[in-house]
Amino acid sequence: MFSPDDISALQLTLKLAAISTGLLLLLGTPLAWWLARSQWRFKFLIEALVALPLVLPPTVLGFYLLIAFSPNNWFGGLMMSVTGETLAFSFMGLVIGSVIYSLPFVIQPLQNAFTMISSQSLEAAATLRASPLDRFFSIAIPLARPGFISAAVLGFAHTLGEFGVVLMIGGNIPGETQVASIAIYEHVESLEYTQAHWLAGCLLLLSFVLLILVYASNRQLRIMRT
Amino acid sequence: MSLDLKCRVGREAFSLDASLSLPPKGVSALYGPSGCGKTSLLRAIAGLDKATHGQISFNNSVWQSDDVFVPTHQRELAMVFQEARLFAHLNVVENLNYAFKRVPVEQRRIELDQAIKLLSLSNLLKRRVDGLSGGEQQRVAIARALCASPKLLLMDEPLSALDRNAKREILPYIEGMVAELNLPIVYVSHSLDEVARLADTLVLMEPEGIVAAGDAPSMLTQLDLSLAKDFDAESIVDAQVTAHDDTYQLTYLDSAVGQFSVARKSLAIGTQVRLRVLAKDVSLTLKSQTDTSILNIFPATIREISETDGAQATIKLHSNGVPVLAKVTRKSVDALGLKVGLDVFIQAKSVALL
Numbered sequence: 001m002f003s004p005d006d007i008s009a010l011q012l013t014l015k016l017a018a019i020s021t022g023l024l025l026l027l028g029t030p031l032a033w034w035l036a037r038s039q040w041r042f043k044f045l046i047e048a049l050v051a052l053p054l055v056l057p058p059t060v061l062g063f064y065l066l067i068a069f070s071p072n073n074w075f076g077g078l079m080m081s082v083t084g085e086t087l088a089f090s091f092m093g094l095v096i097g098s099v100i101y102s103l104p105f106v107i108q109p110l111q112n113a114f115t116m117i118s119s120q121s122l123e124a125a126a127t128l129r130a131s132p133l134d135r136f137f138s139i140a141i142p143l144a145r146p147g148f149i150s151a152a153v154l155g156f157a158h159t160l161g162e163f164g165v166v167l168m169i170g171g172n173i174p175g176e177t178q179v180a181s182i183a184i185y186e187h188v189e190s191l192e193y194t195q196a197h198w199l200a201g202c203l204l205l206l207s208f209v210l211l212i213l214v215y216a217s218n219r220q221l222r223i224m225r226t
Numbered sequence: 227m228s229l230d231l232k233c234r235v236g237r238e239a240f241s242l243d244a245s246l247s248l249p250p251k252g253v254s255a256l257y258g259p260s261g262c263g264k265t266s267l268l269r270a271i272a273g274l275d276k277a278t279h280g281q282i283s284f285n286n287s288v289w290q291s292d293d294v295f296v297p298t299h300q301r302e303l304a305m306v307f308q309e310a311r312l313f314a315h316l317n318v319v320e321n322l323n324y325a326f327k328r329v330p331v332e333q334r335r336i337e338l339d340q341a342i343k344l345l346s347l348s349n350l351l352k353r354r355v356d357g358l359s360g361g362e363q364q365r366v367a368i369a370r371a372l373c374a375s376p377k378l379l380l381m382d383e384p385l386s387a388l389d390r391n392a393k394r395e396i397l398p399y400i401e402g403m404v405a406e407l408n409l410p411i412v413y414v415s416h417s418l419d420e421v422a423r424l425a426d427t428l429v430l431m432e433p434e435g436i437v438a439a440g441d442a443p444s445m446l447t448q449l450d451l452s453l454a455k456d457f458d459a460e461s462i463v464d465a466q467v468t469a470h471d472d473t474y475q476l477t478y479l480d481s482a483v484g485q486f487s488v489a490r491k492s493l494a495i496g497t498q499v500r501l502r503v504l505a506k507d508v509s510l511t512l513k514s515q516t517d518t519s520i521l522n523i524f525p526a527t528i529r530e531i532s533e534t535d536g537a538q539a540t541i542k543l544h545s546n547g548v549p550v551l552a553k554v555t556r557k558s559v560d561a562l563g564l565k566v567g568l569d570v571f572i573q574a575k576s577v578a579l580l
Contacts, residue, residue, distance in 0.1 A: 121311060143315055
């Protein structure tokens with residue numbers, strides 16, 4: 001069945017997906033709110049930038065991240081002086097890569113959900129003494145709940161399937177940066193089809209269950225609404 | 227102590243200059259046709275319209291001036307919109323609580339239970355808001371606004387999105403609220419019916435801006451304003467129920483004008499009501515008629531006769547100080563020799579309780 005390396009690859013994958021999703025929700029919520037509400041003329045530039053990982057080959061994204069992570073670079077140098085190690089080939093580097101790679105999958109459902117919230121409810125809350133921050137937490141976030149569920153699941157599932165970016169910036173160090181998708185690639189390269197089957201089946205099942213959750217929760221919300 | 231504004235509201239396509247001072251009590255109605263800026267003015271008072279310039283102050287606190295803009299949530303007001311705008315993720319009582327719990331304890335002047343009782347919501351408290359009828363939703367919205375313990379309540383055509391039955395259902399609640407709470411209200415409407423029922427002060431608006439403002443009975447009967455020129459021009463008379471007549475099934479009411487008789491209403495003796503007398507239902511006689519079927523006959527003095535080329539002339543009379551309008555043909559004006567200062571009798575064919 002699973003070798004110790006496979007188990008640690010699966011654990012690492014889940015840990016990476018969980019941490020990245022958490023960070024994405026934290027960073028993505030204010031960004032998506034701003035994108036949904038801002039009247040700024042050049043907002044489309046930011047929207048295009050956020051959507052870039054959707055179309056960019058993961059190797060391109062990974063290549064630029066690798067460059068950025070180099071200690072000779074300002075970003076890599078700064079991180080080096082703060083953490084004492086380089087980002088390339090580290091778990092931290094994987095998290096940064098995943099956050100960027102999965103950003104559009106979190107931003108878009110959130111932005112859609114926030115756009116659907118009418119300014120009518122927010123205005124009504126304002127006339128009931130709710131401050132802007134209060135309105136955001138008491139009206140916008142609860143009304144956007146389906147968006148949050150979709151964003152969290154899509155962000156998580158998409159990070160599970162990450163391959164190209166991880167290969168570029170994380171390499172393939174078992175127990176440190178070897179995620180499940182890369183372990184599968186390794187098994188196939190070594191003609192270990194049984195092991196590849198187990199891991200692949202595991203990811204397939206996990207992704208399918210997650211998507212079932214998204215669609216079931218959307219359906220339930222629709223039923224509750226009507 | 228009042229609501230004072232001197233401001234310009236609106237954007238490039240539409241702008242309105244308004245200068246107005248409203249009393250800090252009773253219902254002030256902003257009345258005018260659609261598109262004349264009533265709602266924009268109300269939104270400016272609420273601080274919901276950022277494109278407002280000028281001065282807005284309420285009870286000595288400046289809400290807006292050249293260098294001040296108090297955001298909506300810090301103005302001590304609440305607003306009822308055309309749509310109920312209830313929060314879909316909360317049930318009825320949670321909607322009310324949303325407002326109630328945001329009021330500091332020492333500023334609470336309206337309790338949750340009082341608001342629930344005033345709008346008869348006790349059977350709806352646990353219901354989801356999207357399962358309510360339009361009328362029920364608007365009742366919840368009004369109660370929710372009251373739960374914010376506002377010092378000023380803004381109502382933006384709260385009945386216009388409702389069907390006729392729901393309107394009829396809600397108006398008494400609004401009247402009850404006005405009677406029970408000492409709460410100044412600014413009420414926007416394009417329905418003369420609602421204005422006549424509710425307003426103490428009337429602000430008449432036209433597309434070019436505010437035309438006139440004053441107490442409702444005299445505004446309604448001012449001949450140079452569009453209100454008196456309307457086919458449905460009317461006068462309002464405040465009265466009090468004094469007796470019921472079991473034999474003839476009538477209710478008698480006392481007013482400054484005299485005693486009115488109307489078809490029996492189930493109202494307690496002493497109830498204050500507003501009577502509406504349509505100008506087209508009022509006829510004039512030179513002597514007090516006794517051989518007539520009309521019960522409501524009062525002495526009055528002609529104050530003003532409208533200039534007109536049409537068949538109908540509008541006449542403004544005073545009956546013991548109360549302004550009353552009559553619409554008669556120009557032919558009758560000449561035949562009876564009606565002129566300003568003449569003492570006549572008014573006969574009101576029908577009188578409606580508002």
